[in-house]
Amino acid sequence: MAKKYELNEVEVWDGNMAAAHALRQAEVDILAAYPITPSTPIVQNYSKFLADGYVDGEFIMVESEHSAMSGCVAASAAGVRAATATSSQGFALMVEVLYQASGMRLPIVLTVVNRALAAPLNVNGDHSDMYLGRDAGWINLCSYNPQEAYDLTLMAFKIGEDLNVRLPVMVHQDGFICSHTAQNVRPLQDEEAREFIGEYKPVNSMLDVANPVTHGVQTEEDWHFEHKARQHNDLMNSFGTIKDVFAEFKDRTGREYDLVYTYKMDDADVAIFALGTTVESARIAADQMREKGVKAGVISLRVLRPFPFKEIQEALSNVKAVAAMDRSAPGGTFGALFNEISAALLTAGKRPVVLNYIYGLGGRDTTITMLKEVYEDLDKCAKAGEPVVPLQQFLGLRGPKLSFY
Amino acid sequence: MLEIRWHSRAGQGAVTGAKGLADVVANTGKYVQAFAFYGSAKRGAAMTAYNRVDDQPILNHxxxxxxxxxxxxxxxxxxxxDITANEKEDTKYIITTHLSKEELVKSQPKLEGKEVYVVDCMQISLDTIGRAIPNTPMLGALMKVSGMFELDYFKDAMKKVLSKFPQKIIDANMAAIERAYNEVH
Amino acid sequence: MVKKIKNLKEFSLSNDRFEGANLMCPGCSHNIIVREVLNATDDPIIVATATGCLEVCTAVYPKTSWDVSWIHIGFENAAVAAATVSAAYEVMKKKGKLPPATQKMVDEGREPKIVAFAGDGGTYDIGFQSLSGAFERGHNFMYVCLDNEVYANTGGQRSSSTPIGASTTTSPAGSVSYGEKMMKKSMVEIMADHGAPYVAQVSPSKWKDLVKKVQKGFEVNGPVYINAQSACTTEWKHAPEDTIEVSDLGVDSCVWPLYEIINERDEHGIIYSTKLNITYRPKKKIPVEEYLAAQPRFRHLFKPENRHIIDLWQKAVDARWEYLQKREEAGV
Structure with missing residues (x-):
């Protein structure tokens, strides 16, 4: 039996330590992982917990991220709780198996510490890896600080393992800005966390050898489409479980989560729509703009997948101009957030100005000043009732301005 | 909001120092942030670490x-x-040196007219801890200059932060903090 | 528990946990090997299979040929899949949380046997990293390579197991080419050098030898590698009814020697002694030419301009047989 870890009411943890403690408290049976900056400390912390007797499960340090996720798939199919952590190139190497995990309906938890994708090689934070995996059929939860990285990792198990869901869950946190930034974190005690997540409920366990089961079949044209449709259907319908888990978590901790995160959006004319730590920095910029008389708000996705389409439509229903902030090189088009927000607005019959900012690539600092510049652009467009700045701009780029359309 | 920037070489303990300070401050009910700029640079490379302290949750990333x-x-x-980068009018400098304040400012004219404090954290850590890890003495100096916490309160709080270390190391760190507290000027 | 097997008739009437009515080609060796491996024990079995002929022909939704717990993830990860199932089993056993029926079997001394099956593509090539990692970590499982020396599932491309002179769809023989240019790599020794406690080469035609080795493998603790000759009627291009005969020619010409390597080791992977045993010695070693002649994939080698490759073949096989005998004699 694992030892109880003595925790203070307030700990000062970086995002990696926060995620590691959540994995420990979830009593993961198999954690298979491979090191990569900046997520490495998650598994280092976890192995230290194991070495000190705080973990009963097994930590398998495999030879690649491909094997890390493959191991998680096999362990989960065997009927045990499985999790891992990765970033960037490691995430890219996992991508093949991410689709296998979701297609096989295995509730694995993956803590992703977001980092740029090479080339050029860069270890710092951006959302390239998050965007690479967004269509992989996983539930994607987004955190903005270490506390949320902890909370959402705990909740990820409960959401994914719900028998109506049975899907793998990623929890994203920004590389370095969250993962290596220590802040106040209020953890649950071990027994509270255990009680919240609950016992793992095996489904079609391979270890139940008296009831043989075939995992990972082939489907021909006759069945593949139906499988993928059902998978999509269950992912789309996971909102209910996600909301239930958020509600139960609020009851226990007082900390409130919703599908969409909003700050001062009720009367906002202009809004920054961002992901990750930028969401919180944008709140400071919004407050400063409000002092200057600009009704500024902030909006974000707590749940990137399934995409809360209706809630986005509602939250943006009175906005005159919104900036979609994409922290990933869009590779020849607009950023993904821009496209998804635009689709939500268009089908709602709303036509606010939508701008696209590509920012923060490879860890480029996103300052309050820069975010206020975005609000200034939005304010101009809102007043003009049409775009008066380019639709796509690169924010914080050195040298001549780069923009399109 | 109180903001602190550490200049250090990787391996000298600035990150641990920033984290230790954050641990102490968090126990008083305040909100803290401790982070560092990492490149791919290894031990010995110049680096910076940071603290933010506030009465409100810290949202600035x-x-x-x-x-x-x-x-x-x-x-x-x-x-x-570039230790004076992005300074304010009233930015205070606490600098590890064996020089006197006058000699230091003469040798680095950028510091002229600034509020500068000197303390030899290197020598203090060598004398007390036995290794050139100048982070804990610097925290002692910071307590004196900032008046953030009383010396005894801070020492008690640091003892808790260092509790996983052997008593000998804790004692050495306490001696380092106290000496720097008394010697910084 | 080691199953007692008296004779072929009795063995062939074992209670199959692998359904023969699957989609594989008539005359496919894979079927024979898998049956022989599974029938070597009455203990519960959990199988991981790499993408390949065996996988695509035996688990096409909504049907399955497997009456054992079975998983397929991808092409390159059968080893880590089996290894992690093994680790998951150990964890749940330690925690006392095995499913009750499984726990009962374990209590009766019938521990589940965890077996990975993969072709040579999934073993020698794309799955090699996963295989190497899983063996280094020392998990308790058996890995069986169904070695047909070609990517049969995708239409007969060369792999690093394809031997010299074979004509494949990506190393075709032509007016200026005799086909594959390189001799295959020695997977058995490579896996033995990983420190595996038991490694063996088998042929489905020598069923007793195969079953004995599989049973030995099930009894040791740690990763076990079995390299199984799998004559491929489609890509070796022999008649379906000749599969066993072609297999025998491989064994009796010493192209496919049957042997085992035993590493006496502890749980830390420290090896105290290594021993190689040749388990089958042909009464009369037949010329390699006869083996090659039985397979149209080598037909072009019999043209005058390519005969030198047949000579090379014989030299290579003789040298390798010599090497194995020397190792056996030296007890290393």
Missing amino acids: EKFMRPDYVLVIDPGLTYTA
């Missing part, structure tokens, strides 16, 4: 900072790092 305090824990960085 920009790396840009106009520091209230600049803590230099490696003597050479006074000359090779």
